[in-house]
Amino acid sequence: MMEFRHFRCFAEVATQLHFTRAAEELGISTPAISKQIREMETLLNVRLFNRTKRSVTLTSAGQLFLVEVQLAMAQFDRAEETARRAGRGEIGRIELGYVASAAFSGLFQQQLSRYREAYPAVQVNSREISMRAMPEMLEAGALDLAFVRPPINFPPGIDAMAVLRENYVVAVPTNSRFADLTAIRAADLATSNFIVPEQVEGTLAVGRRGKFTPRISAAPGGLVAVIAAVSISQDVAIVPYSAVDHIRIPGVTYRPLAGKPIETEIALTYRRHERAPAVRAFIEQVKLLSKDVVGPAANSINSRKTQR
The missing domain is CATH 1.10.10.10 (Winged helix-like DNA-binding domain superfamily/Winged helix DNA-binding domain)
Structure with missing residues (x-):
C-alpha cells in the first residue's frame, strides 16, 4: 500500500x-x-x-x-x-442565541464584534430566541451559547456567567401621574396593572418591596412589545435600564425606582464541559471583557430627555 x-x-x-x-x-x-x-x-x-x-x-x-x-x-x-x-479555535462555527435586551444594552454587539475581529474565520450564526426555548436548545446542541436574563432554569451541565448588571426602571404612560414623579416608590404601584416581558423577576421584586402582588394585565413577550403596550394603555412595566436609551416610543416615560436599586443581569450560558475550541475561545473572551454596568441614579435619569 x-x-x-x-x-x-x-x-x-x-x-x-x-x-x-x-x-x-x-x-x-x-x-x-x-x-x-x-x-x-x-x-x-x-x-x-x-x-x-x-x-x-x-x-x-x-x-x-x-x-x-x-x-x-x-x-x-x-x-x-x-x-x-x-x-486553536481559529476556525469553526458557533450557534449563538440572545434575548433582545442583550442587544439593547450593547453587550451582544460588543462581544460579537471583538470575537469576529480576533477569529475572522469562525462562522457565528446569531439569532434572537425566546428564553423559554434556550435551555432545551443548549442541552440538545442546537445552540452553543446564549445571552439570557436570569433567573432561568437550566438542566444540569449548563453554566451561566453574569456579564452585565443594570438597574430596573419603570416605563409609564406619559399622561399618567407617575410621569411627574422624580422617582417612583414600589408601594405607589400597588394599584397598577403590569405589562410584563419574558423575565418577570423585576416585576415580582417590585411587588415584594411594595408588599403587594402585581396584577399582570398582559405578557406580550419582547421589550419593544411591552413598552409599545404601555404607550397605548394606563398600565406600567418594569424594564431594564438599557431600554431608556434604545426603546424610544411616543407616549412612554421612564422613571427610576426610589430607594435601593433593584438590579438585573445579562448572563452568558454555555455547556459546562464544552469541547469545541471556537466556543471555548468565545467563553474566555467574555470572561475577560465582562463588566458591571449599573443604571444611573434618580436625579440623572430624570435629566435625560423622555418621550412626552
Missing part, C-alpha cells in the same frame, strides 16, 4: 533529480530513498525515473504523476493546518 512517505520521497527526488541530495534533504539514507522509489514503481507497475550513472530524469509517467503528487501533498498540508487551526 502506498503511503504519504512514498509521496514525500518521490517529490523530493523529482525536485532534486539526484537521489543523494534528495536523501540529505529528507534526513534519510540514499539506500532508504531508493527503496521507497522502487516500492512505488512496483506498486504502480510503472517506471517513474530514468536512471543512469550520470543523471536522473522523470519518465513521461513520472511527470504526470508528479503533478498529482504535488496536489495531494498540498491538500494534506491544508488538512493538517485546518486541524491545527480548529484546535
